[in-house]
Amino acid sequence: MTNLDFIYNRKSIRQFKDTHIPKEDILELLKAATFAPSPKHQQNWHFVVLQNPEIINEMADIVTKSHEKIGELAKTEKDKKRHMSVINYYTCFKDAPVVVLVYACEYKMIEYKILKENDAPQEILDVLESPQSGAQGIGAAVENFLLAATEMGYGTCYMTGPTHAKTEIEKLIGFDKPGYELMSMISLGVAEDNTPAQPPRKPLEDVVTFID
Numbered sequence: 001m002t003n004l005d006f007i008y009n010r011k012s013i014r015q016f017k018d019t020h021i022p023k024e025d026i027l028e029l030l031k032a033a034t035f036a037p038s039p040k041h042q043q044n045w046h047f048v049v050l051q052n053p054e055i056i057n058e059m060a061d062i063v064t065k066s067h068e069k070i071g072e073l074a075k076t077e078k079d080k081k082r083h084m085s086v087i088n089y090y091t092c093f094k095d096a097p098v099v100v101l102v103y104a105c106e107y108k109m110i111e112y113k114i115l116k117e118n119d120a121p122q123e124i125l126d127v128l129e130s131p132q133s134g135a136q137g138i139g140a141a142v143e144n145f146l147l148a149a150t151e152m153g154y155g156t157c158y159m160t161g162p163t164h165a166k167t168e169i170e171k172l173i174g175f176d177k178p179g180y181e182l183m184s185m186i187s188l189g190v191a192e193d194n195t196p197a198q199p200p201r202k203p204l205e206d207v208v209t210f211i212d
């Protein structure tokens with residue numbers, strides 16, 4: 001039997017021990033990330049590694065403020081409550097010893113250029129863009145990182161929630177790579193003991209269709 005434990009044992013970790021992560025391990029995980037497939041092999045990613053607890057904490061404060069600001073705009077108390085109920089899921093990187101910010105640049109599609117130069121209607125251009133291939137490549141890279149981390153005994157959480165504060169986060173860390181934008185974050189560390197179990201999956205028959 002193929003051993004896929006490194007897939008089945010992965011779960012999102014939101015509480016971490018205060019354990020230092022060696023740089024060579026971080027580099028190994030980033031290397032694993034870059035071995036992911038990417039559309040037309042454009043490798044449209046860039047990774048920013050944060051290890052300074054003050055910066056990580058400040059980033060959590062920034063996300064909290066941005067989250068509260070959005071909450072204030074809610075038209076009903078119900079929406080506000082619902083929005084605020086996820087705040088811990090958007091800031092749970094704050095105790096992680098490492099946070100990797102994942103940036104992406106635009107995925108360049110020749111077919112898009114050709115059709116656009118021929119004044120193709122927006123619906124046709126939208127169809128080309130709808131697979132969001134650039135974002136899919138980032139997802140593949142992040143997943144490689146998460147699975148490699150599981151295999152190496154580390155806990156991780158894949159996060160996009162905090163990106164609503166991306167402008168403020170970019171200002172805080174002072175990273176500016178023209179053409180690149182923050183897509184997601186990965187918190188990394190040694191998992192705290194007794195973290196919540198992995199949530200159950202939908203049964204395969206609900207999510208799979210065989211067409212013979």
Ligand SMILES: Cc1cc2nc3c(=O)[nH]c(=O)nc-3n(C[C@H](O)[C@H](O)[C@H](O)COP(=O)(O)O)c2cc1C
Binds near residue numbers: 157
């Ligand atoms: C694209 C993406 C974005 C996510 N964003 C967040 C997030 O902002 N905060 C968080 O706590 N978890 C986030 N998650 C983790 C999911 O909540 C988690 O994967 C899901 O609940 C299944 O749990 P498991 O990872 O333990 O199997 C995200 C996962 C994905 C794939």
